[in-house]
């Protein structure tokens with residue numbers, strides 16, 4: 001029975017303290033699962049320097065390695081997924097972007113097969129039910145209102161593989177759509193919205209449980225016109241995603257959000273696009289073109305002004321390093337926000353913690369929070385994100 005030991009093993013959250021629970025321990029693995037976690041360093045175990053943390057869970061991303069999750073070829077989708085696995089993301093949702101409803105239905109049907117095969121953990125529909133005023137990197141000509149028919153078509157195509165939808169609840173039919181998705185077991189995220197505090201509160205009462213990239217693509221905070229953010233940060237019924245690339249949010253903003261919401265309500269996400277892991281240049285995001293310069297992705301617009309920031313080129317291991325180096329949180333706390341909290345809020349009950357019965361998904365980090373090794377389902381991954389014998 002393989003066992004791995006380290007001086008710092010993150011096994012969960014110390015509830016009430018807002019801290020990660022970390023101790024010297026040995027993780028015993030059998031097949032694809034953790035069978036026990038024992039305190040102390042077992043002399044027969046493989047000892048690793050630094051930290052053992054649960055494998056990262058990214059619930060918002062669009063691709064990597066030159067491929068987008070909306071690609072019709074599942075092999076291309078898997079190439080992107082493996083890139084993220086090599087960077088510590090052992091569980092992820094494949095996020096779509098706004099496209100024509102017929103195209104989205106076809107994409108969802110394709111991604112559903114990857115969910116059913118256990119390669120990805122769910123589909124996140126980002127659009128097409130988004131606000132024109134906060135469209136971000138979504139094609140405004142394809143944004144639509146969430147009619148029961150449109151919602152029903154997507155649910156029929158994706159079935160239980162649809163894990164999450166981002167929508168603007170203030171749109172006509174928005175609150176009914178929140179209820180329709182919630183009834184189907186889909187987590188509804190408040191996002192790409194013009195809604196203010198009142199809409200945040202009423203949509204949470206209708207079923208919203210999470211927030212898509214808090215601060216980005218919504219009304220910002222003004223002390224006399226606070227918008228939705230103060231409510232979302234402090235309402236314990238919702239979690240909040242933060243894009244921790246140092247570009248979408250300043251480190252001070254991230255620190256304030258973590259202080260306000262607590263590590264068990266913060267979900268670190270990448271919102272990574274196809275350009276992740278690729279050279280600067282021109283890429284496609286849905287129906288829009290994106291230029292990547294110095295790793296920053298922006299929508300191509302007419303004229304000389306820079307376009308809006310599109311998705312990121314971030315990986316979860318970089319996000320954790322940013323949290324530790326720039327925001328000043330502990331490695332254990334960063335790991336909780338990158339794994340335990342997203343797993344818990346999205347009911348991914350087999351991952352997110354190093355505890356008996358869960359899948360043996362883990363990352364080895366050095367004392368500087370840099371990723372050293374990744375195990376998925378009990379097997380160490382290669383630098384290509386594959387296991388031995390698996391064809392990349």
Ligand SMILES: [Zn+2]
Pocket residue numbers: 060061062095126271311
């Ligand atoms: Zn996104």
